[in-house]
Structures are given as structure tokens and as C-alpha cells.
Amino acid sequence: MSESIRIVMQYYPLFLKGLGYTLLVSVEAIIIALCIGTLLTVLRMGGTSLPNRIIRKIVAVYISFVRGTPILVQIYLIFQALSVIGLNLSAFVSGVIALSLNSGGFMAEIMRGGFSAIPKGQIEAAEAIGMSKAKLWTRIILPQVFQIVAPQLTSEFINVIKVSPMLSVLAVVELTRTAERLVKMTGTAIPFYIAIAIIYFIICALLEELVKLQERKRIV
Amino acid sequence: MNQFMQECIHVTRITIPLLLQGVFVTIEISVLAIALAMVLGGVAGYFRISENRVLRGIAGIYIKIFRCTPFMVEVYLAYYGLPMLGIDVSAFWTGVLILGCYTSAYVAVILESGIRALSKGQSEAAYAMGMSKTKTLMRILLPQTISVIIPSLTGQFIQTVKDSSILSIITVAELTMMTKEAIGITFSPLIVYMCAGLFYWAINLVIEFTSKKIEKKNRRISV
Numbered sequence: 001m002s003e004s005i006r007i008v009m010q011y012y013p014l015f016l017k018g019l020g021y022t023l024l025v026s027v028e029a030i031i032i033a034l035c036i037g038t039l040l041t042v043l044r045m046g047g048t049s050l051p052n053r054i055i056r057k058i059v060a061v062y063i064s065f066v067r068g069t070p071i072l073v074q075i076y077l078i079f080q081a082l083s084v085i086g087l088n089l090s091a092f093v094s095g096v097i098a099l100s101l102n103s104g105g106f107m108a109e110i111m112r113g114g115f116s117a118i119p120k121g122q123i124e125a126a127e128a129i130g131m132s133k134a135k136l137w138t139r140i141i142l143p144q145v146f147q148i149v150a151p152q153l154t155s156e157f158i159n160v161i162k163v164s165p166m167l168s169v170l171a172v173v174e175l176t177r178t179a180e181r182l183v184k185m186t187g188t189a190i191p192f193y194i195a196i197a198i199i200y201f202i203i204c205a206l207l208e209e210l211v212k213l214q215e216r217k218r219i220v
Numbered sequence: 221m222n223q224f225m226q227e228c229i230h231v232t233r234i235t236i237p238l239l240l241q242g243v244f245v246t247i248e249i250s251v252l253a254i255a256l257a258m259v260l261g262g263v264a265g266y267f268r269i270s271e272n273r274v275l276r277g278i279a280g281i282y283i284k285i286f287r288c289t290p291f292m293v294e295v296y297l298a299y300y301g302l303p304m305l306g307i308d309v310s311a312f313w314t315g316v317l318i319l320g321c322y323t324s325a326y327v328a329v330i331l332e333s334g335i336r337a338l339s340k341g342q343s344e345a346a347y348a349m350g351m352s353k354t355k356t357l358m359r360i361l362l363p364q365t366i367s368v369i370i371p372s373l374t375g376q377f378i379q380t381v382k383d384s385s386i387l388s389i390i391t392v393a394e395l396t397m398m399t400k401e402a403i404g405i406t407f408s409p410l411i412v413y414m415c416a417g418l419f420y421w422a423i424n425l426v427i428e429f430t431s432k433k434i435e436k437k438n439r440r441i442s443v
Contacts, residue, residue, distance in 0.1 A: 068378070068424040069417045070385035072396060077413040084410050165292040166386070176292060189300035197289045197297060204288035 004191035011182055011192075018178030019199060025096055025174060026161045032100035033160070034153075037107025041115060041145075042137060044108070059108070066105030071163050074102050079170055095167040103160050110156060114149035115141065151214040158207045161200070175199060231411045235402045239412075242398030243419050249316055249394055250381045256320030257380070261327025266357075268332040279328065286325035292386050294318055299390045315387035315394075323380045330372045334365040367438040374431035378424045385420070395419060 008015075044059045046052035066074070078098040082089055089097075118141060126136045146153070168177035179192040186192075267279035286294070298318040302309065309317070338361060346356040388396035399416040403409045 064425075065417070065421055068382075068421040068428075070382040070396065070420055072385045072388070073399070073413060073417050073420060076399075076409070077417060080410040080413060162290040165290045168292075169389075176290070176296075179293075179296075190297070190304065193293060193297045193300065197293045200290055200293060201285070201288045205284065208288065 004188075004194075007186065007188065008191050008195045014178050014182065015175065015195065015199070018173060018175040018196075021092075021172065022161065022164050022174040022176075025092070025099065025167060025172065026157070026164050028096050029099035029103055029164075030157050030160050032096070033103035033107050033156075036100060036104025037111055038142065040104065040108035041111040044112070045115060063105045063108055066102055067109070071098075071102050072166050072169065074098055075166055075170060091167075091170040091172050095170050095172045099160060099164065099167070102163075103156060106156055106159070107153070110149050110152045111145055113152070114145040117148050118144050148218075151211045151218065154207060154211045154214060158204050158211075161203060161207075227408065228411055231406045231408050232415060234406055235412050235415050238398050238402045238405075239395060239415055239419055242393065242395035242416075243423070245312075245392070245398075246381065246384050246394040246420075247423065249312070249319065249384050249387065249392065250377070252316045253319035253323055253384070254377055254380055256316065257323035257327050260321060260324035261331060264324060264328035265331030265335070268328060269335055283325045283328050286322050287329070291319075291322055291383050292389065294322055295386055295390055311387075311390045311392050314390060315384070315392045319380060319384060319387065322383065323376060326376050326379070327373070330369050330376065331365065334369040334372075335361050337368065338364055367435075370431055370435055370438070374427060378427055381423055381427070382420065 040059050040063070043055050046055065075095065075098040078101065079091070079094045082094050082097070122140055122144075123136065126140045131140070164174055165176035167174055168180060171177065173181070175196050179196045182192050183189045264279045264282055267275040268283075270276060295315070295318055298314050299311070302314055302317075342360055342364070343356055346360045351359070384394055385396040387394055388400065391397065395416055399412055402412045402415075406412060
């Protein structure tokens with residue numbers, strides 16, 4: 001037991017570095033995903049003219065694909081697709097792109113839920129006083145949507161942190177990859193995996209408390 | 221362009237039989253894992269709504285542990301940890317076991333919140349009529365909950381099918397693993413991954429479609 005702890009503590013700077021990368025990837029992905037999710041929501045809620053309907057269909061197919069295929073396959077797919085079209089990006093960048101494209105799809109679904117909670121009268125009122133479309137979205141709809149879906153957005157952030165280990169297949173040296181490397185180097189597996197499991201657990205459990213806090217705030 | 225099309229056709233012709241093998245294994249794993257998850261999740265959910273504090277606490281810790289750690293790390297832990305505990309099973313069964321445990325935590329939460337969402341009057345009325353606790357749960361509470369939680373359970377099952385892809389890291393020969401094998405033969409990763417994505421998508425669309433059918437049927441009965 002104490003031997004295990006000693007061997008883990010011996011490498012703690014590496015774990016810190018890995019943790020830093022995990023958080024960096026997750027935060028970057030979640031910020032880009034927020035933009036993608038918002039964009040998809042705006043595209044989706046357009047009028048009923050023909051181009052709008054086509055756009056809506058495309059967005060629906062995109063979201064369905066993102067939600068219907070494993071993130072692992074998406075990560076590989078995007079890594080390969082980027083190199084085929086001639087963009088030789090680093091594993092880190094294409095990993096962030098894959099994560100944010102994935103999370104963006106989920107985000108769009110979450111935000112649709114928030115959008116439908118806004119009373120129709122508000123949008124009509126804004127149009128009646130002559131607000132432009134851009135102003136309507138940035139001043140009336142989006143602020144309320146974000147307020148409504150704040151707990152779900154935090155849960156989505158937890159999800160992103162939980163899928164970030166999959167970037168280790170692209171050799172992004174985040175927390176899980178660090179552990180894998182150490183396992184190969186030292187030949188002992190369990191202590192390292194337990195150590196990173198505890199680290200992930202602490203982060204996710206704290207964020208879950210934040211979700212609960214946000215939910216309580218919303219009810220009051 | 222013509223050459224590209226030819227390559228596409230050639231690659232898919234080699235790839236699809238391989239991937240189909242993987243699809244069957246993926247479905248097999250998912251079905252077994254979901255069955256296990258329903259049992260474990262049912263037990264954990266039952267503990268969560270029981271009055272016994274200790275049981276509630278134990279189930280709470282179980283759920284928290286599985287929900288708050290990444291599945292990939294759990295897979296590694298199971299893969300290296302089970303043999304150390306003396307449980308020497310194949311990668312396939314390790315995968316089923318860990319995927320089942322992971323999903324069960326989510327199933328437990330869905331069940332718990334479904335039953336808690338019912339009005340208190342339901343169980344009180346049942347107790348007042350002299351129904352036993354098990355009977356109340358089986359006859360009154362669960363039937364009402366099931367129809368409500370079908371959408372979230374479906375979402376969870378789709379998630380399970382997707383999570384089974386991670387088992388490829390412990391060499392379970394499911395769809396993602398077979399994809400890698402097909403790439404080893406054809407050397408055109410993009411097309412093969414696209415095929416794999418389409419297969420997963422198809423499986424999940426079927427699940428979604430079935431669940432919508434069941435939901436519709438239920439609604440007709442309850443109305």
C-alpha cells in the first residue's frame with residue numbers, strides 16, 4: 001500500500017502536467033462548443049423559407065450524427081479527415097476540434113430545450129418594437145437561454161472532462177496518457193490508474209456540486 | 221474522381237464483412253451490458269429509495285464512483301485490476317462487466333428520479349389499502365415510472381452502445397477494433413472510419429426508432 005503511494009508520489013509533477021493538459025483541452029473544447037452550439041441553435045430557429053428549412057435539415061442531421069456515433073470514432077475520423085484535406089494539425093489541436101464539434105452538437109440540443117422555455121410573447125414583443133434579428137438574439141433570447149440551461153451546461157462540461165481521456169488515442173499527453181506511459185515505464189498499473197481515477201473523481205464531484213447549486217438557485 | 225470512386229468501392233467491399241462481424245459483437249456486448257445494468261441499476265435504485273440510511277449511503281457511493289470517473293479509466297482499472305483480485309475472465313467479459321456497472325449507475329439515477337417524481341399520494345394510498353412495500357413498488361410505482369423514464373433509458377442505452385467502442389482499447393473485437401483491423405488491410409482510414417460511424421449511427425437510429433414506437437403505444441394505452 002505505502003509502496004504504491006510512494007511510487008505514485010514519485011511522479012507527481014508528471015500528473016500535474018497531465019492534469020493541466022486535461023483541463024486545458026476541456027476548457028478550450030467547451031468554449032468552442034458553446035460557440036458552435038449557439039450558432040447551431042440560431043441557424044435552427046430561423047423562419048420557414050426554403051433555405052432556412054434546408055439549413056435546419058442539415059443541422060438536424062449533424063446533431064443526429066454527432067449524438068449517434070461514439071466520440072472515439074469521431075476523434076479518429078476528424079484526425080484522418082483533417083490530414084486528408086491537407087491540414088496537418090497537431091494531435092492536440094485536432095483533439096480539441098473533435099471534442100468541440102462533438103460537444104457542440106450536444107450543446108445545441110440543450111439550448112433548444114432552453115429556447116423552448118422562453119415565452120413566445122417576448123420574441124413577438126421584441127419584434128413589435130422594431131428590434132433587429134441580431135439584437136433580438138443577443139439581448140433577449142440568448143441571455144435567458146444561458147440562464148435557463150446553466151446547470152445542463154455544467155453537466156456537459158463534466159461530460160467533456162470525462163471523454164477527454166479518449167484523446168490519449170491520438171497521443172495527446174493528458175492525464176490518462178500520462179498514466180499509460182508511466183504504466184509502460186514502471187510495469188505497475190493499478191496504483192497509477194487509481195490515482196488518476198481519484199483526480200478525475202474530485203474534479204467531477206466538485207462540478208456536480210456546482211450543478212446542484214445552480215439548480216437550487218434556479219428554483220428559488 | 222473516378223479513381224477515387226473506384227477506391228471507395230474497393231475499400232468498402234473489403235471493409236463491410238469485417239465491420240459486420242464487429243457490429244454483432246458490439247450488439248452482443250451492449251445487450252449483455254444493458255441487461256446487467258438493469259439488474260444492478262434496479263438494485264441500486266431500490267436501495268436509493270429505501271428508508272434504510274446505510275443502504276442509501278452505499279448505493280449513493282456506488283453511483284457517485286461510477287458516474288464521476290471517466291469510463292476509459294474504469295476500463296483500464298477493470299482490465300488490470302480483475303486478474304489481481306483473482307477474477308480471470310476474457311477481455312469480452314471484462315468489458316461486459318465494466319460497461320454494465322458503469323451503465324447501472326446511470327440507470328439507478330433514472331429509476332430513482334422517476335419514482336421520486338411520482339406523487340406521494342400514490343404510495344400512501346397503496347399503504348393505506350394494506351398493500352405490502354414490494355407490492356406497492358411492483359404494482360403501483362414501477363408501472364407508472366416505466367412509461368415516463370423510457371426516453372431517458374433509451375438515451376442511456378444509446379450511450380452504452382457508444383461507450384462500448386472504448387472497449388477496443390482492451391482488445392475486445394467489437395466494431396471499433398474491427399475498424400482498426402480493416403484499416404490495417406485497406407490503408408484508407410478515412411473511408412473505413414466513415415463506414416464505422418455509419419454503422420454506429422444505424423444501430424442507434426434503430427434503438428431510437430423502437431423507443432419512439434413503444435412510447436407512442438404507451439401513450440395510446442394511458443389515454
